[in-house]
Amino acid sequence: MTIYNPQTSTVNYKDKVFLVIDDQASTRQSLRTTIQNMGGVQVIFGANYKDAITKLKISRRVPDIVLCDFNLEEGRDGQQLFEEMRKSKLIYEHTIFMMVTSERSYENVMSVAELSPDDYILKPFTPDLLHLRLDRVAAKKIFLKHFYIAKLKNDLAGAISVLDHLELTSEGSGAYRFLVKRNRAETLLLANRTADAIRHYEAILAIHPFPWAKLGLARALAVDKNLTKAQKLIDQVVEENPHYLSAFDAKAEVCQAQGDFDTAQRILQETVNKNPRNWSRKQSLAEAAMLNNDEITARSVMDDLLKNSLVTNDANVTDRLNLARLAIKVKNTHAVMEALSGISESLFESQEENDQISILALKAAANPSVHAPELERHRNDIISLQIPPLLLGIDVVRAGLATKDIELATRMATTLMKNKTTRMVSDELSVIFTAAKQRAAFQEILRLVN
Amino acid sequence: MTENFILADILASGVHDVKNNLFSAESQLLSGSVDTEAACVMIRSASIRLSKMLSAYHLLRHDLQLPMNMINVPDLIEDAILQAKESGAKKVSIAINQAFGEDWLLAREEINDVLVNALQNADRFAKNQIEIGIYLAEQNLVLEIHDDGPGFPDDLKIGKPDLKGHGLGLFIATHITAHHKRRHGEQMVEGSIQLGKSERLGGGLFTLRLP
Numbered sequence: 001m002t003i004y005n006p007q008t009s010t011v012n013y014k015d016k017v018f019l020v021i022d023d024q025a026s027t028r029q030s031l032r033t034t035i036q037n038m039g040g041v042q043v044i045f046g047a048n049y050k051d052a053i054t055k056l057k058i059s060r061r062v063p064d065i066v067l068c069d070f071n072l073e074e075g076r077d078g079q080q081l082f083e084e085m086r087k088s089k090l091i092y093e094h095t096i097f098m099m100v101t102s103e104r105s106y107e108n109v110m111s112v113a114e115l116s117p118d119d120y121i122l123k124p125f126t127p128d129l130l131h132l133r134l135d136r137v138a139a140k141k142i143f144l145k146h147f148y149i150a151k152l153k154n155d156l157a158g159a160i161s162v163l164d165h166l167e168l169t170s171e172g173s174g175a176y177r178f179l180v181k182r183n184r185a186e187t188l189l190l191a192n193r194t195a196d197a198i199r200h201y202e203a204i205l206a207i208h209p210f211p212w213a214k215l216g217l218a219r220a221l222a223v224d225k226n227l228t229k230a231q232k233l234i235d236q237v238v239e240e241n242p243h244y245l246s247a248f249d250a251k252a253e254v255c256q257a258q259g260d261f262d263t264a265q266r267i268l269q270e271t272v273n274k275n276p277r278n279w280s281r282k283q284s285l286a287e288a289a290m291l292n293n294d295e296i297t298a299r300s301v302m303d304d305l306l307k308n309s310l311v312t313n314d315a316n317v318t319d320r321l322n323l324a325r326l327a328i329k330v331k332n333t334h335a336v337m338e339a340l341s342g343i344s345e346s347l348f349e350s351q352e353e354n355d356q357i358s359i360l361a362l363k364a365a366a367n368p369s370v371h372a373p374e375l376e377r378h379r380n381d382i383i384s385l386q387i388p389p390l391l392l393g394i395d396v397v398r399a400g401l402a403t404k405d406i407e408l409a410t411r412m413a414t415t416l417m418k419n420k421t422t423r424m425v426s427d428e429l430s431v432i433f434t435a436a437k438q439r440a441a442f443q444e445i446l447r448l449v450n
Numbered sequence: 451m452t453e454n455f456i457l458a459d460i461l462a463s464g465v466h467d468v469k470n471n472l473f474s475a476e477s478q479l480l481s482g483s484v485d486t487e488a489a490c491v492m493i494r495s496a497s498i499r500l501s502k503m504l505s506a507y508h509l510l511r512h513d514l515q516l517p518m519n520m521i522n523v524p525d526l527i528e529d530a531i532l533q534a535k536e537s538g539a540k541k542v543s544i545a546i547n548q549a550f551g552e553d554w555l556l557a558r559e560e561i562n563d564v565l566v567n568a569l570q571n572a573d574r575f576a577k578n579q580i581e582i583g584i585y586l587a588e589q590n591l592v593l594e595i596h597d598d599g600p601g602f603p604d605d606l607k608i609g610k611p612d613l614k615g616h617g618l619g620l621f622i623a624t625h626i627t628a629h630h631k632r633r634h635g636e637q638m639v640e641g642s643i644q645l646g647k648s649e650r651l652g653g654g655l656f657t658l659r660l661p
Contacts, residue, residue: 104501104504104505104559105517107517107519107557107558107559110517110519122501122559124494124497124498126494126536128532128536129529129532129533129536132528132529132532133529136525174551175524175551177552178552178553208552210520210552210553211520211555212520239633240632240633241518241555241632
């Protein structure tokens with residue numbers, strides 16, 4: 001290992017676009033000076049949360065490096081901004097995001113966050129320390145560049161083959177060994193190659209018992225429906241590392257997969273209480289509460305989310321979807337359309353396929369005469385989904401029944417029942433089919449599944 | 451009562467250091483030849499000191515739960531070396547023996563403080579060189595800092611600091627390290643700090659073990 005010397009930096013900052021977000025003009029200026037000393041010339045400034053989002057939207061180019069202060073005005077923080085930027089795809093996975101904070105407690109935020117920025121730096125810091133930290137992150141991003149590009153194009157097979165290639169390089173088998181292995185296991189899981197993902201995680205664990213690898217293995221086992229083993233593994237991680245809060249998220253996921261929505265909700269509620277600022281965990285809590293038929297909690301969590309996250313016009317799609325789901329449950333079709341109307345065409349296009357399907361399904365369920373044809377166009381995509389997420393499945397069942405596509409509703413309900421044969425799911429589906437006067441169709445599903 | 455005394459000592463010794471830093475910074479700025487660089491170093495070191503005092507306060511007052519994250523160990527060492535140098539370490543040569551290069555679950559800022567302190571201390575006593583070792587032993591991460599100085603005094607004990615604040619840094623470091631706990635089989639293992647004699651360089655050996 002050689003000792004760092006900023007003079008030997010190999011990153012060319014001249015080509016990079018920086019976005020600096022801080023409410024203090026003096027801090028923005030001093031960061032600009034630091035960036036200039038590193039060779040950077042293209043710097044955009046954001047004075048607050050809203051300004052940063054606006055600047056991102058009007059910028060011709062997605063910035064390469066974001067330096068963001070953690071404490072932003074109006075009760076919002078850099079972590080929220082980071083999560084919103086990533087989820088609304090205003091920045092890429094390969095965009096460097098560095099949190100700048102004067103609070104040591106930021107470590108607490110980081111240890112419980114689902115999405116972590118690439119790094120954070122504690123004020124006060126010297127220009128050299130920032131330079132070192134940026135060089136380090138940039139080197140990693142450059143190393144994985146082609147992997148990120150393939151992933152961005154949703155070419156998971158391509159992404160995996162990039163990693164295969166990288167593993168043969170000296171860095172890929174040296175300093176970045178586990179970075180490659182970890183990304184590969186995660187991508188395999190994403191590509192539904194569950195058995196391969198399990199094998200990869202086991203191989204990593206044979207080298208060293210990393211808590212993240214144990215969690216990854218548990219998640220893969222859960223997808224593979226080996227829920228008992230998954231739960232045992234997570235319990236072990238929780239017991240061995242009581243401070244590693246990501247394990248609690250995984251525990252809730254497995255409970256949910258087992259149909260134990262009550263325990264899932266309780267774990268998420270406890271974890272949310274520990275860190276009320278984590279946006280995505282609150283979304284999980286709202287969803288767990290919804291599945292648990294605890295509409296009061298779901299509603300109050302959603303209200304809180306909407307109140308605190310609707311800074312931009314494109315509200316977070318997950319929040320809008322969940323709001324629409326709550327509304328359709330009580331047959332308030334007007335509220336469903338209102339929740340979904342804020343999703344512009346371009347925002348819709350940038351969503352993952354699953355969310356796109358849910359948006360179409362909920363619209364069709366609320367207003368079948370107008371939206372049935374759109375759903376019809378995606379019918380084949382929907383049917384080809386191997387393991388549909390539970391909430392999406394329920395959206396499709398509702399849509400199928402509303403648009404009189406009973407076959408679609410029945411097929412989806414059967415898949416759900418085969419995947420998760422829990423009381424909760426079958427009760428929920430039973431209520432939905434009965435309300436649509438399709439009791440007989442549901443009896444038929446029950447007969448088929450049992 | 452005793453804990454309160456310790457806390458008061460930590461705060462008093464910190465306030466003392468910060469006061470000195472600020473005084474030096476002021477005189478730098480007032481002196482005819484304005485050396486802003488030196489003044490900046492002083493002000494920065496005052497700010498770092500205040501930040502450390504705050505975390506020591508939280509640690510002792512609230513028995514703080516440390517935030518644990520997976521942190522890359524060589525990166526952690528590299529950061530600590532840079533920071534030790536920036537806070538005015540001499541130019542002794544530092545070599546690193548790295549047998550482990552992965553992430554470890556630890557409280558980054560706190561362990562960083564422990565390492566920066568240990569490096570500054572090694573630097574103060576080293577004649578020409580410092581050597582850092584990173585390896586795993588019995589499922590523990592072990593970080594060693596060797597120096598070629600006179601070694602630690604025989605009567606140096608890691609315990610509670612005295613009323614003048616001697617041994618304060620070590621006391622806090624031990625406290626932070628012991629907060630790193632992990633179950634190995636039936637046993638709950640705690641992190642530890644050891645001071646000894648370096649076989650390699652003949653001077654002091656600081657050993658940090660994290661489960």
